[in-house]
Amino acid sequence: MISIHNLSFSRGHNKIFDNISLSIRPNKITAIMGPSGTGKTTLLKLIGGQIKPDKGNILVNKQDIHALSRTDLYNLRKKMGMLFQSGALLTDMSVYDNIAFPIREHTELPESIIRTIVLMKLNAVGLRGAKNLMPNELSGGMARRVAMARALALDPEMILYDEPFTGQDPISLGILVKLIKTLNETLKITSIIVSHDVEETASIADYIYVLSGGKIMGQGSPDALYNSDNAWIQQFMQGKSDGPVPFHYPAPNFETELWHN
Amino acid sequence: MNVFQVIGHNTLASLAKLGRASLFLIAILKGLGYVVMHPRLLIKQLYSIGVLSFWLIVISGLFVGLVLGLQGVYTLSRFGAEASLGVMVAAALVRELGPVVSALLFAGRAGSALTAEIGLMKSTEQLSGMEMMAIDPLKYIFAPRFFAGFISLPLLAILFSSFGILGGYIAGVELLHVDAGSYWSQMQSAIHFYSDIMNGVIKSIIFAWMILWIALFEGYDAPPTSEGVSRATTRTVVNSAFTILFFDFLLTALMFGAS
Amino acid sequence: MNTKSIEIYVGLFVSSAIAALFFLALQVSNLNAFNQNGSYTLSAHFENASGLKNKAVVSIAGVPVGRVSSIQFDSENYDAFIKMRIDARYKSLPSDTSASIFTAGLLGEKYIGLNAGGLDEFLQDGDTIELTQSAIVLEELISKFLFNAKDD
Numbered sequence: 001m002i003s004i005h006n007l008s009f010s011r012g013h014n015k016i017f018d019n020i021s022l023s024i025r026p027n028k029i030t031a032i033m034g035p036s037g038t039g040k041t042t043l044l045k046l047i048g049g050q051i052k053p054d055k056g057n058i059l060v061n062k063q064d065i066h067a068l069s070r071t072d073l074y075n076l077r078k079k080m081g082m083l084f085q086s087g088a089l090l091t092d093m094s095v096y097d098n099i100a101f102p103i104r105e106h107t108e109l110p111e112s113i114i115r116t117i118v119l120m121k122l123n124a125v126g127l128r129g130a131k132n133l134m135p136n137e138l139s140g141g142m143a144r145r146v147a148m149a150r151a152l153a154l155d156p157e158m159i160l161y162d163e164p165f166t167g168q169d170p171i172s173l174g175i176l177v178k179l180i181k182t183l184n185e186t187l188k189i190t191s192i193i194v195s196h197d198v199e200e201t202a203s204i205a206d207y208i209y210v211l212s213g214g215k216i217m218g219q220g221s222p223d224a225l226y227n228s229d230n231a232w233i234q235q236f237m238q239g240k241s242d243g244p245v246p247f248h249y250p251a252p253n254f255e256t257e258l259w260h261n
Numbered sequence: 262m263n264v265f266q267v268i269g270h271n272t273l274a275s276l277a278k279l280g281r282a283s284l285f286l287i288a289i290l291k292g293l294g295y296v297v298m299h300p301r302l303l304i305k306q307l308y309s310i311g312v313l314s315f316w317l318i319v320i321s322g323l324f325v326g327l328v329l330g331l332q333g334v335y336t337l338s339r340f341g342a343e344a345s346l347g348v349m350v351a352a353a354l355v356r357e358l359g360p361v362v363s364a365l366l367f368a369g370r371a372g373s374a375l376t377a378e379i380g381l382m383k384s385t386e387q388l389s390g391m392e393m394m395a396i397d398p399l400k401y402i403f404a405p406r407f408f409a410g411f412i413s414l415p416l417l418a419i420l421f422s423s424f425g426i427l428g429g430y431i432a433g434v435e436l437l438h439v440d441a442g443s444y445w446s447q448m449q450s451a452i453h454f455y456s457d458i459m460n461g462v463i464k465s466i467i468f469a470w471m472i473l474w475i476a477l478f479e480g481y482d483a484p485p486t487s488e489g490v491s492r493a494t495t496r497t498v499v500n501s502a503f504t505i506l507f508f509d510f511l512l513t514a515l516m517f518g519a520s
Numbered sequence: 521m522n523t524k525s526i527e528i529y530v531g532l533f534v535s536s537a538i539a540a541l542f543f544l545a546l547q548v549s550n551l552n553a554f555n556q557n558g559s560y561t562l563s564a565h566f567e568n569a570s571g572l573k574n575k576a577v578v579s580i581a582g583v584p585v586g587r588v589s590s591i592q593f594d595s596e597n598y599d600a601f602i603k604m605r606i607d608a609r610y611k612s613l614p615s616d617t618s619a620s621i622f623t624a625g626l627l628g629e630k631y632i633g634l635n636a637g638g639l640d641e642f643l644q645d646g647d648t649i650e651l652t653q654s655a656i657v658l659e660e661l662i663s664k665f666l667f668n669a670k671d672d
Contacts, residue, residue, distance in 0.1 A: 048393050077395040088390030091382075102394045105401075150394075301523070308526045312533045351548050416537030423540035426548060445547065453575065454549040 001026040001158070001190050002047060007056035009039070009046065016042055018214035019056070024158075029184050029191040031205035033198065034212050035236070035245070040194040041085070043211075044160045047192070048082060049073050078106055081151030081159040085166065087143035089135040089150070095122070096131040099150045106154060121149040125179060141172030148179060158190040159183075165197040177204055198237055202226070210236060282478045285399075289477070292397075292404025302405035310371045310406065311413030315420070317370055318363050322354075322421035325362060326428020329353055333429065334437045343439050347448035350429030351422075355452060355461045356517065359422030361509050364468035367414050368501035372476035375406060376497040379480025380490035403481070407473050414469035415462050422461065460516045464509065471504045559586065559605040560645035564619045564632075568654035569600035571630040572621055578604045580617075580634040585610045588632065604632065615641040618651035630655055 002024040009017045016039035024030045032040055045051050047058055049065045057064050060076060068076060089098050099118045103109060109117075122128040125145040135143060144164060151159050164176055181204040184191045195201045202208065202222040209219045210233060218225060218233040225237055235243030251257070296303050329350045337343045379402070382388055388398045426448075433439040452458070476497045483493035566572075569591060578586035586606035594601040606613070616637030621630050634649075643649070 045389075050389065050392060074395040074397075077393055080393065082390070082393040084386045084390050084393075086385055088386040090387055090391075091385070102396070105394075105396050147390075304527055304530050307530045307533070312529045315533055315536075355544065355548070416534065419537050419540045419544060423543050426544075448548055450577070452549040454545055458544050458549055 001061065002192075003059045004047075005056050005059070007046070007053050007058065009042065009051075009053045011042075015214050017053070020211070020214070020216050021056075022209055022216070022219075024190060024192055025207065026190050027184070027188050028206040029180065029193060029204055031193045031195060031201045031208045033195055033201060033208055033210050033236075034217075036196060038211050038213070040196075040211070041162050044082065044162055044192070044194055047160065048077065048080060078102075078154055079157045081154070081156040083144065083147050083151050083159065083161045083164060085163045087135070087140075087147040089138075089143060089147060091135050093134075094131070095127070095133050095135070095138070095146050098135070098146060099153050102150065102153045117153065118149075121152050122146075124152065124183065125149045126175070139172075141168050141175065144168075144172075144176065145179065148183075152183070152187070155187075156189065158192065161191065161193045161195070163195055164193065165195055165200045173200055176200075180204060198239060202237070212236075278482070281482065282474065285478050285481060286474055288399045289403050289407050292400035293408065295400040296404050296408050299405075302401070303409055306405045306409035307413060310375070310409050311416065314367060314370055314413070314417060317366055318417045318421050319424050321362065321366055322359070322424035323428040325358060325421075326350060326354065326425030326430075327432045328428075329358075329425065330429035330432025331437070334433055334439060343433075343437075344443035345447055346429065346433045346439050347426075347444035347446075348451040350433070351426050351448045351452050352457065354422040354425040354429075355457050357461075357509070357513070359425065360418045360461050360464040360468060361505060363418040363421040364414060364465060364472060364505045365502055367410075367417060367469075368472045368476070368505065369498050371410065371413075372472050372497045372501050373494045375410075375473075375476040376480040376483070376494045377490060379403075379477060380483040380485070380493050383481065383483065384485030384487075384490065403477050407477060410473040410476075411466070411469045414472070415465045418461065418465035422458075456516075460512075463516075464512050467508055467512065468505050471508065472501045475500050475504065558608040560608055560611070561589065561603055561605055562613075562643055562645075562647055562649055563601065563603045564649040564652050565594060565597060566600045566602060566619075566621060566652050566654045568657060569602060569621060570655050570657055571623070572600075572602070572632070572655060573629065576629060577631040578606065578619075578634065579631060580610070580613070580636060582633075585634070602632070611642060613643045614639045615643050615647065616651065617643060617649055618653065619649045620653035621655035623656070 004020065004022045007017050007020050008015070022032075032043060034040060042051070046053055047060070047065070049068070052066050057066065059065070060080075063072075063076070065073065065076065089095075090101065093101065096118055099121055100114050103114050103117060118131070119128055122131055125148050127142060127145050127149065130138065130142065130146070135146075138146065148159075161180065164180065165173055168176065177200050180191060180193065183189065193201055193205065202225075205222055207220070208222055208225055210217045210225065212232070217236075218228060218230055220228070225233055228234060228237070232244040234240070235245060241247055330346065333346045333349045334343055337345060337349065379388075382402070388402070391398045391401060430441075430444060434441045434444055479493040479497045479500075480490075483489045572588065572591060574588055574591060576588045577584045578588060586604050588602060589605045590603045592601045592603075613634065614637040616639045618635045618637065620633050620635070622633045623629075624631055637651075
């Protein structure tokens with residue numbers, strides 16, 4: 001459904017992606033994982049067409065997303081829902097209006113139908129009772145769920161989740177994990193999760209790509225990766241403090257530095 | 262890096278910024294149609310940009326007028342010309358102080374608020390989020406603010422001048438016993454609607470254009486960190502002030518130099 | 521802040537600004553002068569119009585009846601060709617009315633003072649005032665005085 005071919009992208013002198021190729025399978029949850037700063041959010045922005053790659057292309061439903069005209073790109077984006085790390089709710093509107101926003105902007109539906117849709121989406125994420133709250137009255141987890149409802153407002157074909165699990169308390173985590181899995185199954189959408197929370201992601205992902213240093217370090221189902229021979233992947237998946245990625249940032253010899261400075 | 266490299270680099274960076282800002286402005290202007298179709302957005306911005314600046318402008322105008330009245334009487338009485346106080350106050354306000362001071366106050370109050378608001382929206386990814394929902398933030402967020410400010414500032418400048426003239430009346434006629442009749446009659450014979458008042462309004466239209474362009478662009482361009490936003494806010498006020506004063510000089514020379 | 525009150529405040533704001541504009545137009549400036557009744561144009565040639573400015577007052581018997589609308593150099597007669605707009609209310613100016621350039625006060629602005637003649641015909645739109653007296657230039661006055669004093 002989404003295929004990425006030979007993608008290269010640099011920011012200044014940093015090579016963020018170096019000739020990588022991925023494919024996102026339809027109706028499955030695909031996870032893109034890796035240490036912080038490997039450009040996972042950048043990848044989502046590339047898929048969404050907000051930034052252009054230096055080389056390579058990204059095909060969404062067989063269309064090269066960066067070759068589309070502005071109108072076509074906007075039409076394509078209506079079929080994509082994106083969940084930002086901070087929720088990115090519009091702070092001057094209530095929860096209800098936030099979810100109604102894309103519907104009001106892109107359709108001519110009457111308010112009575114919009115109300116039904118909004119209540120349904122809110123019910124799906126369990127926040128129907130919060131419909132009149134303002135974003136600054138919501139906890140982080142609740143904000144993310146509202147953002148999820150908003151991403152679902154136009155019944156997209158795919159949802160991109162940017163670090164959905166980061167900084168959440170255990171209960172919120174449990175709720176979010178369950179929601180992502182359930183929605184993916186019941187709505188038959190394609191989900192892409194970008195995260196570095198191994199345990200939660202691995203519990204629901206169908207296929208995982210692990211990125212680091214601009215390259216794909218490994219890919220496969222969660223079980224395949226947990227049983228991988230690759231030491232780096234083992235260190236990442238199990239969260240070991242030392243291994244191919246060393247504990248110490250490169251520095252001269254400790255004794256020398258202590259006594260001879 | 263030697264001096265020339267620094268100058269060259271800065272010049273190129275400034276040109277690039279001006280280029281980005283110009284493309285930005287063109288995109289906003291294209292949003293006029295959208296704003297006309299969604300008047301609610303415009304009204305909301307007219308409220309937060311115009312109405313909330315009302316008291317600041319009106320009270321400042323009143324005080325500036327009061328001071329002009331006092332200073333005017335002190336100086337004109339040396340030449341026995343206190344009767345011309347009305348002309349002095351009105352001409353100073355309508356041609357210069359009204360448009361310029363209200364623009365400076367506006368840049369400080371509304372301009373910096375806009376930059377901060379937009380910088381904050383950028384750093385909380387609201388602008389990105391909107392783009393991903395296939396809604397162009399330039400049309401939904403920026404265009405209404407631009408046109409609302411474009412309408413508000415000339416109105417505020419007119420209010421400033423009006424209250425200033427009243428302030429001059431209070432100081433001169435009520436407090437310092439200048440003749441009320443000559444205050445108004447001399448003013449009326451010397452101030453011309455089209456060449457004085459409308460020129461002042463044209464000035465504030467041009468100031469509005471500049472201030473809003475700068476304020477919105479600085480917010481849009483700001484690095485999405487707290488330091489970035491605060492620097493952008495400062496730049497808005499400073500650059501707006503320079504631009505206002507520069508264009509005031511240019512426009513005064515063009516408009517009032519000829520006659 | 522709900523939408524209703526926002527709209528009310530915006531309406532108040534805009535209407536107060538428009539009221540201020542009217543105040544400026546009517547009370548502060550001379551916008552409505554001669555616009556309500558219409559006006560007609562008279563012209564005159566002056567040997568010397570120095571100091572006379574556009575929009576200077578035209579008055580008769582001290583009462584303002586119009587304004588100077590244009591000051592141009594007449595290259596045929598080598599004098600100043602002045603046009604003035606007179607308020608249409610004053611349509612009974614005799615055709616032998618004279619126009620002189622006076623100074624308002626000692627250092628004041630120049631204005632045109634009309635002196636009514638005695639003929640029964642009236643000046644119409646586009647007519648020229650034949651009898652004119654030029655502005656008094658201070659230097660010429662002083663030099664006249666000096667020369668006269670010298671002669672004595």
